[in-house]
């Protein structure tokens with residue numbers, strides 16, 4: 001295969017957690033390998049605790065793996081996310097790789113439209129145009145107009161999720177990691193999300209997603225990976241648990 005035909009190549013990836021109180025090692029996932037090309041959508045399946053969120057967080061580099069590589073073809077060249085410097089990871093998170101969950105990091109006294117517009121402003125867009133786009137996406141995800149200038153820290157859980165999605169998906173990135181972003185959303189917002197994901201996929205955004213109801217995204221799925229049963233083994237050695245970024 002041509003080295004540049006994938007945007008992400010995960011090879012032999014494994015993550016364990018030391019459970020000191022049990023003197024045991026929990027294998028969250030082992031020997032995961034796959035390639036992902038631009039515009040491809042990979043569905044992650046598996047029972048509760050199968051390691052789906054941990055795999056996404058390891059690719060996002062909140063966790064360091066104990067084995068394997070996460071080769072990513074960035075605009076600046078190939079980089080192993082498992083070994084990259086924190087400063088490079090921070091830059092990729094701003095410019096190329098997105099992580100979408102159901103949770104909004106609502107800061108006090110920042111209006112919904114400003115939270116949503118922020119990724120555009122950081123990318124150098126002009127303020128009036130960025131706010132206009134922010135209001136467009138708030139509207140698409142079903143956030144009422146009266147709330148656009150209000151502070152999301154007081155919003156309902158569902159309203160916060162919608163603000164979160166508008167912000168996470170306003171700026172097309174090259175790789176999107178989605179961890180159950182539709183959990184407890186109403187039907188209108190779920191439909192808006194699927195239509196935005198379809199649009200991003202058509203623009204070449206690669207995606208890895210976990211969905212509580214995969215039927216919602218059936219039309220987007222190119223491939224599936226099923227994470228198997230985990231193993232708890234006696235402790236053998238120490239390994240890094242977290243990194244700071």
Ligand SMILES: Nc1ncnc2c1ncn2[C@@H]1O[C@H](COP(=O)(O)OP(=O)(O)O)[C@@H](O)[C@H]1O
Nearest residue numbers: 017026028046047048049050051052053054055
């Ligand atoms: N930070 C952590 N420390 C210890 N164990 C963890 C940590 N995060 C996840 N786990 C364990 O790893 C396993 C996989 O969790 P997770 O990836 O959240 O599963 P899923 O998303 O598939 O439901 C679970 O048994 C969970 O308890």
Ligand SMILES: [Mg+2]
Nearest residue numbers: 052053054179
């Ligand atoms: Mg999970």
